[in-house]
Amino acid sequence: KTSIKGRDFLTLLDYTPEEVNQLLETAMQLKARAKEKSIQPLLSGKSLGMIFENSSTRTRVSFEVGMTQLGGHALFLSPKDLQIGRGEPIMDTAKVLSRYVDAIMIRTNSHEMVEELAAHADVPVINALTDAFHPCQALADLLTIKEHKPNQGKIKMAYVGDGNNVAHSLLAAGAKAGMDVAIATPEGYEVNQDIFNQAVEAAKETGAILSQTNDPAYAVNDADVIYTDVWASMGYEAEQAARMEVFTPFQVNEALAAYAKPDYLFLHCLPAHRGEEVTSEVIDGGNSVIYDQAENRLHAQKAILASLLS
Ligand code: CP
Ligand code: NVA
Numbered sequence: 289k290t291s292i293k294g295r296d297f298l299t300l301l302d303y304t305p306e307e308v309n310q311l312l313e314t315a316m317q318l319k320a321r322a323k324e325k326s327i328q329p330l331l332s333g334k335s336l337g338m339i340f341e342n343s344s345t346r347t348r349v350s351f352e353v354g355m356t357q358l359g360g361h362a363l364f365l366s367p368k369d370l371q372i373g374r375g376e377p378i379m380d381t382a383k384v385l386s387r388y389v390d391a392i393m394i395r396t397n398s399h400e401m402v403e404e405l406a407a408h409a410d411v412p413v414i415n416a417l418t419d420a421f422h423p424c425q426a427l428a429d430l431l432t433i434k435e436h437k438p439n440q441g442k443i444k445m446a447y448v449g450d451g452n453n454v455a456h457s458l459l460a461a462g463a464k465a466g467m468d469v470a471i472a473t474p475e476g477y478e479v480n481q482d483i484f485n486q487a488v489e490a491a492k493e494t495g496a497i498l499s500q501t502n503d504p505a506y507a508v509n510d511a512d513v514i515y516t517d518v519w520a521s522m523g524y525e526a527e528q529a530a531r532m533e534v535f536t537p538f539q540v541n542e543a544l545a546a547y548a549k550p551d552y553l554f555l556h557c558l559p560a561h562r563g564e565e566v567t568s569e570v571i572d573g574g575n576s577v578i579y580d581q582a583e584n585r586l587h588a589q590k591a592i593l594a595s596l597l598s
Contacts, residue, residue: 292595296406297414300423300460301486305494308430308464315431315584315591322357322587329359330598336362337389338416339370341396342522346558347416347424350586351393351593358590360597363389367396382408390597397523412596419453419523420483425557426457428588430465432581433513436553444468446511446548448504448538449565450531451479454517454557459487459498466494472507473500474534504538508547515555516540516565532564541567545575553577 292307300308321328336355340348348364355362367373372381382405385392391412394402399420406413415423433443445462447455451473459479462469471479478500488498501507508514519535520528545552554566554576562568571578 293598294412295596296412297423297592297596298402298406299415299421300426300457300464301490303464305464305466308427308461311427311588311591311595312431312434314595315427315587316434318590318594319584319587322590327359328357328590328594330594331355331358331360331390334358334360334390334597335388336360336593337365337385337392338362339365339367339372339392339394339396340416341367341394342417344395344416346582346585347395350589351416354586354590354593357586358593360390360593378404379408381405382413383410386410391593414592414596417453419521420456420480421460422453422457422557423460424585424589424592425454426461427592428581428584429458429515429555429557430461430467431584431588432555432577433467433553435580435584436577437512440512442466442468443512444470444510445513445515446470446472446504446507446509447515447517448472448507448540448544449516449535450519450521451477452517452521454515455479456483456487458515459484460490462496462498463487463491463494466496468497469499470507470511471498471500472504472538473502474538475502477534504544505547508544511548511552513553513555514540514545514548514570517557518559518561519565535565539565539567540570542569545570551575555581558582 352362386409393414393416395416397419399418519531556578
């Protein structure tokens with residue numbers, strides 16, 4: 289086993305396929321132990337500082353509960369309360385927090401800001417969502433697929449919707465796990481080309497096929513997994529009305545899902561908007577595993593925390 293102790297967790301592209309697989313194995317072990325109610329005080333006496341510039345239900349609760357279950361402690365830090373909100377430099381924040389806590393988790397729009405924080409921090413920094421990546425989510429998504437399709441060879445995922453942070457992380461996850469990812473977005477809402485190229489380069493190691501199209505049916509054709517996300521991410525609320533029109537042909541509904549394999553899984557990182565990016569028939573139907581997926585945020589993050597900190 290290679291140790292990832294002390295590392296940052298920023299994009300998933302910064303981890304090898306073996307390291308990603310090891311995190312998934314650790315998550316499955318921790319999940320099994322949690323179900324048996326056996327105590328895992330792997331992080332006894334350790335603290336996680338959690339900086340949330342944007343709203344969160346799943347990420348906040350699962351990180352906080354995860355630290356408690358591992359015997360440690362989590363602090364919720366709002367930039368409104370931190371001096372960073374009044375202009376204290378990121379470098380000083382990183383250096384000072386590193387003297388108190390054992391890891392820093394951050395959710396903020398700017399990915400560059402997270403990289404700057406990580407560059408100055410002396411403890412691991414975990415990306416809990418930026419405008420570019422959502423690696424904790426993608427790890428939980430891989431875990432969910434592995435559990436629901438344990439014996440299947442190669443998986444094909446179709447991601448339909450906005451070429452956003454979640455789409456980028458699914459490309460990274462596919463590249464690392466050997467899962468094909470077909471992205472379908474409206475014209476003008478494609479994924480970042482530089483991130484796509486980096487993922488394609490990484491995919492050479494695992495043989496994953498990553499592709500992009502503006503045709504949702506083409507992407508969903510023969511898919512094992514259909515994934516979608518909100519049409520207007522946090523920070524893009526002002527574009528909501530304009531996006532509704534452009535994205536309507538990209539709604540995941542039963543007609544679109546009919547192109548996938550009959551036993552396809554439906555995934556959504558949540559929060560979801562029924563009647564917009566997905567219909568109730570699909571998200572609340574028999575192929576949907578959204579609540580298992582949300583639960584797996586807890587187990588995947590415990591694996592990240594345990595691996596980086598113990
Ligand atoms: N999927 C996700 O990250 O959810 P939250 O925004 O509620 O944390
Ligand atoms: N793409 C969404 C994900 C939320 C978890 C956003 O950035 O708002």
